[in-house]
Amino acid sequence: MxxxxxxxxxxxxxxxxxxxxxxxxxxxxxxxxxxxxxxxxxxxxxxxxxxxxxxxxxxxxxxxxxxxxxxxxxxxxxxxxxxxxxxxxxxxxxxxxxxxxxxxxxxxENYLQLAVRADGPITQVTDLRGRRVNLGAEGSGAAVTGERLLRTAGVDPADVAVEHRPLREAAQALTDGAIDALLWAGGVPTAALTVPDPMRLLDLGALAAPMREEYGPVYDRVAIPADAYPGSPAVHTIGVAxxxxxxxxxxxxxxxxxxxxxxxxxxxxxxxxxxxxxxxxxxxxxxxxxxxxxxxxxxxxxxxxx
Incomplete structure (x- = not known):
């Protein structure tokens, strides 16, 4: 970098x-x-x-x-x-x-949170091909973990229009439709992520085990409870210490x-x-x-x- x-x-x-x-x-x-x-x-x-x-x-x-x-x-x-x-x-x-x-x-423990618009067509990581995705701010850990996540899901980062906006700016960009998804590594809930309305988190639980196999035991499968964000369903994601x-x-x-x-x-x-x-x-x-x-x-x- x-x-x-x-x-x-x-x-x-x-x-x-x-x-x-x-x-x-x-x-x-x-x-x-x-x-x-x-x-x-x-x-x-x-x-x-x-x-x-x-x-x-x-x-x-x-x-x-x-x-x-x-x-x-x-x-x-x-x-x-x-x-x-x-x-x-x-x-x-x-x-x-x-x-x-x-x-x-x-x-x-930080929780990876891949947020998309609730009314959008994105339901899994592979749907990010050709989309505008914010993988954390430049200099953030999410910028590193995000590329690993894409590769583990079988998505070449080169096939994604990757951006690196600060969190609050990215959250507003998702609300405005300027980007299609944002990845954040943080606590649950993260206050700045309450801006996108309506917002939906993708379930990343299935990628935890292959992430561990590929990159080592720093990744865990963790749960985000329902209504952690207003109206959001319970999902599993990847935890990082x-x-x-x-x-x-x-x-x-x-x-x-x-x-x-x-x-x-x-x-x-x-x-x-x-x-x-x-x-x-x-x-x-x-x-x-x-x-x-x-x-x-x-x-x-x-x-x-x-």
Whole structure:
């Protein structure tokens, strides 16, 4: 993928945070940790803000500053290059950055959501041939997962008019008929996806097993309940784990402090609109797949588990 576009607002935010540094001006100031999140309206952004609030309320020596981004791919580049200290990313995207990033934990499950107009003719992925499809914003994890999904269904991405609009813009484009479908990887429900009216989600459950066979065990078959979106039927789709990642030089005590927030304040880290999404289950926090745990995080989990 070519260089990732960053909006002026995001660029200014990154520049301001970079100039601030990881720690404050004096040794008495709390450590300020930059967290690459996602698009406003998505769960990454919501989760990052909740984590920042939990840090402000429950610690005296840690502050978290969310950085709005396009999503997983941009986040991984930022954290791997040291432009931010921590980042959220889909597990399938993170697997390409093994050795360059470390994990603080598996925080929740993203659900692939392929939305079409309810009154349209598209009923399965193969119907996307020749259609205008938004496969996530440029720099998002959905941009990677979307091409894998198409290939698994037997659709050559070259046979689809692929676009990469931000989520809110794509949702409006679906409503206006400017595109025929959009793919989003996020929580259920995602607020920005309530814009297309009427909207229908395609059932992707049958593709979960072949996705696992082709690309590895980062994909699960999960259920989206009926009425998760107004009037929507229950469908199955593909779940992808989300990882909270960090640079290798993040201090061990800072990594441990973030893990303590995940473990002891899990209830405060679930966006209010979440439904049917697996969040911060203690049994799965250490299930980070091919991405090893940060030493400070590993030590914190050992203390927690005894």
């Amino acid at each position: 070519s260089g990732l576009p960053i909006s002026r607002r995001r660029l200014l935010a990154l520049a301001a945070l970079a100039s601030a540094g990881v720690v404050g001006c004096t040794t008495n100031d709390p450590a300020t940790i930059r967290l690459a999140s996602g698009e406003d309206g998505g769960f990454y952004f919501a989760f990052a803000r909740l984590l920042a609030t939990a840090a402000a309320r429950n610690t005296d020596d840690l502050r978290i500053e969310p950085v709005e981004t396009a999503g997983s791919q941009q986040n991984l580049r930022l954290v791997a290059d040291g432009a931010v200290d921590t980042a959220l990313a889909l597990a399938d995207s993170a697997s390409d950055f093994g050795g360059r990033v470390l994990a603080l934990g598996r925080v929740y 989300n990882l909270l990642l960090a640079t290798a030089d993040l201090p061990d005590d800072t990594a441990a402090a973030i893990v303590d927030l995940l473990v002891h304040h899990a209830d405060a880290l679930v966006p209010a609109e979440a439904a049917g999404a697996q969040f911060l289950d203690g049994r799965f926090l250490i299930g980070t797949g091919t991405i090893p745990l940060h030493p400070g995080a590993a030590a914190a989990y050992r203390r927690w588990h005894g």
